[in-house]
Amino acid sequence: xxxxxxxxxxxxxxCDQMIDExxxxxxxxxxxxxxxxxxxxxxxxxFGITNIEQLIxxxxxxxxxxxxxxxxxxxxxxxxxxxxxxxxDYTFIDDLV
Amino acid sequence: MDELINILEKxxxxxxxxxxxxxxxxxxxxxLMNLLQDNNLMYISNENYKEIFESSKxxxxxxxxxxxxxxxxxxxxxxxxxxxxxxxxxxEEQNLIIxxxxxxxxxxxxxxxxxxxxxxxxxxxxxxxxxxxxxxNGLSFINExxxxxxxxxxxxxxxxxxxxxxxxxxxxxxxxxxxxKSDPEKVISESELEDTNLDKESVSLIxxxxxxxxxxxPGELANKLLKHGNIDxxxxxxxxxxxxxxxxKFVLEKYDVxxxxxxxxxxxxxxxxxxxxxxNGIDGIATKLPTILFPPVYEKRSYYMKKKSKEKTTHxxxxxxxxxxxxxxxxxxxELNIPASVVYEKCSTFFSHSYKNVKKVIHNLALYGISxxxxxxxxxxxxxxxxxxxxxxxxxxxxxxxxxxxxxxGNLSRLINNTNIYNRVKLAYKLSKLNxxxxxPYRTLKNESSKLFLTNEFICDVNNIFxxxxxxxxxxxxxxxxxxxxxxxxxxxxxxxxxDSISPISIEDEFIKKLDSLFYSEEMPYIYNFNxxxxxxxxxxxxxxxxISDSNIKPDEELLLYVITxxxxxxxxxxxxxxNCIKKIDLGAMVKC
Numbered sequence: 015x016x017x018x019x020x021x022x023x024x025x026x027x028x029c030d031q032m033i034d035e036x037x038x039x040x041x042x043x044x045x046x047x048x049x050x051x052x053x054x055x056x057x058x059x060x061f062g063i064t065n066i067e068q069l070i071x072x073x074x075x076x077x078x079x080x081x082x083x084x085x086x087x088x089x090x091x092x093x094x095x096x097x098x099x100x101x102x103d104y105t106f107i108d109d110l111v
Numbered sequence: 112m113d114e115l116i117n118i119l120e121k122x123x124x125x126x127x128x129x130x131x132x133x134x135x136x137x138x139x140x141x142x143l144m145n146l147l148q149d150n151n152l153m154y155i156s157n158e159n160y161k162e163i164f165e166s167s168k169x170x171x172x173x174x175x176x177x178x179x180x181x182x183x184x185x186x187x188x189x190x191x192x193x194x195x196x197x198x199x200x201x202x203e204e205q206n207l208i209i210x211x212x213x214x215x216x217x218x219x220x221x222x223x224x225x226x227x228x229x230x231x232x233x234x235x236x237x238x239x240x241x242x243x244x245x246x247x248n249g250l251s252f253i254n255e256x257x258x259x260x261x262x263x264x265x266x267x268x269x270x271x272x273x274x275x276x277x278x279x280x281x282x283x284x285x286x287x288x289x290x291x292k293s294d295p296e297k298v299i300s301e302s303e304l305e306d307t308n309l310d311k312e313s314v315s316l317i318x319x320x321x322x323x324x325x326x327x328x329p330g331e332l333a334n335k336l337l338k339h340g341n342i343d344x345x346x347x348x349x350x351x352x353x354x355x356x357x358x359x360k361f362v363l364e365k366y367d368v369x370x371x372x373x374x375x376x377x378x379x380x381x382x383x384x385x386x387x388x389x390x391n392g393i394d395g396i397a398t399k400l401p402t403i404l405f406p407p408v409y410e411k412r413s414y415y416m417k418k419k420s421k422e423k424t425t426h427x428x429x430x431x432x433x434x435x436x437x438x439x440x441x442x443x444x445x446e447l448n449i450p451a452s453v454v455y456e457k458c459s460t461f462f463s464h465s466y467k468n469v470k471k472v473i474h475n476l477a478l479y480g481i482s483x484x485x486x487x488x489x490x491x492x493x494x495x496x497x498x499x500x501x502x503x504x505x506x507x508x509x510x511x512x513x514x515x516x517x518x519x520x521g522n523l524s525r526l527i528n529n530t531n532i533y534n535r536v537k538l539a540y541k542l543s544k545l546n547x548x549x550x551x552p553y554r555t556l557k558n559e560s561s562k563l564f565l566t567n568e569f570i571c572d573v574n575n576i577f578x579x580x581x582x583x584x585x586x587x588x589x590x591x592x593x594x595x596x597x598x599x600x601x602x603x604x605x606x607x608x609x610x611d612s613i614s615p616i617s618i619e620d621e622f623i624k625k626l627d628s629l630f631y632s633e634e635m636p637y638i639y640n641f642n643x644x645x646x647x648x649x650x651x652x653x654x655x656x657x658x659i660s661d662s663n664i665k666p667d668e669e670l671l672l673y674v675i676t677x678x679x680x681x682x683x684x685x686x687x688x689x690x691n692c693i694k695k696i697d698l699g700a701m702v703k704c
Binding site for chain 1: 329365366367368398399400401402410429430431432433456457458459460463491493494495522524525528562564565567570
């Protein structure tokens, strides 16, 4: 259900932003994968990434990756440096992941 | 079909030339008739000569002697002319020349017929409509065959080729007929479903057989199943879903998706998905994108938003269900020889993007010489770019006009949303020139990557010194706009069109060729340079093509200025630069008929 977006653990108002940004179809897919999205958010926060909401809106695919895959890709880089670059400009993640 | 399209484009251009000559004659008719009176030719001024003859679209076929006569007359002062005419009188040779000129003027006027011009305008309307139909080959052809036959014969197209063209058109008609009959890819709405009014107890028992507690399904969804569900179909689908080897059991707990599968999908669709997954190495994609399991449906969605009043928010009907997008997007990747597995790893959501949009993005990027796919390394393609729509072209033009084209090419994901980044860069460049300060918009990376990254002062939207919103930046830039008398008409046409076509209709157009000859250089493709003001050439071409393809629009100076300055952030100085450049073209001095 679309309401499962709230189970990701972000502000309700942000959930509405997600629906507007993604459209109904993609939002429903994300809602169906709320557990995976939530896990990946925790992983990225542990890496030191702070612009989580911007990344969700612009790069939702990162959050739909298998968590092991996400960790493996970040593992190729100096994580604090990668996180700093991504925090400054989210498009850096295109080159990293 | 290309041959027929080329013929139509040629006819339209030729007719346009004739029409513009007749329009030109109408504009200068009075002046021409005046010149034919008495000895008025003798008194022609330099300005008159330029307006009537040099700028004219008519070729009068003046010979050397006649041209020399004009040259001598326009350089003589009026006193001398009067003296020659009234005191000395013209000699036989001079009279011959003057009469010859008058004859040629009369002949030229008479050879262009206003009625014919009106007929050609009507013909062009028909040709343009036919052209649109041929390019969007989903439409039906009923009354056009006589016209097509006439054109193919006029251009002596061999019989064999003619037959091929007719066969192709017939195939369009068959496709349209079949589509009209039943379009398997049309969006279904709940109102189209039959009312079956199933018994809740029976349905609960069936669900129980498959390990599903029917009472756990939210009321709204359960009621839909009971109202419209088909028992046989439900059983068939559940039987398929629970099989381990199909990998679809996860859907039994996703009640929203499950309901839609049971109401709108079928076993053939599910089998097709599993087959595509296996053939393309993308097993498990249905878990990431469960909506690929059913075809597109209209649904009124309700979403609870926690407001102060704790009201339920209901939204308008939207479409969900991306089976056909999934199927066609895999086909597109196969056509491009890109492994679907690579795309799945990098951007799983690509498969649920509108496939028509994916094709459009590939086409639109190609207009700017950009390959949507990173050919050196597929995995580095920013697949989110396929989510974009109309903003792609607008953002590309803005990037070009701000000197950020190379940046945009390397950062395609920056083209998908409304952005003020490029305007900020343009403003910063202007300010740096005014204040004589170094302008360095890009980061210097230690790994000396060739990819450009703008510094944070342009990217960050919060409290940006170069303007948060587009309006802020426009104000700081002191941007101005022209007032166009036909703005409303132009705006309406542009807003109702995709504006993504660049064909000989625009490229071979006389006005565009004139712009190209004066303001375009192959060394700097994709731009027009109007005395230092950079404008996206593709923007001009595609908007111009949209507008002149409309029968209500006549190309003129105002139209050119409109397409050139459309959506451009320009200050007063730049506007004047462009206007002066256009005025210098002297739009009357086009290719002569």
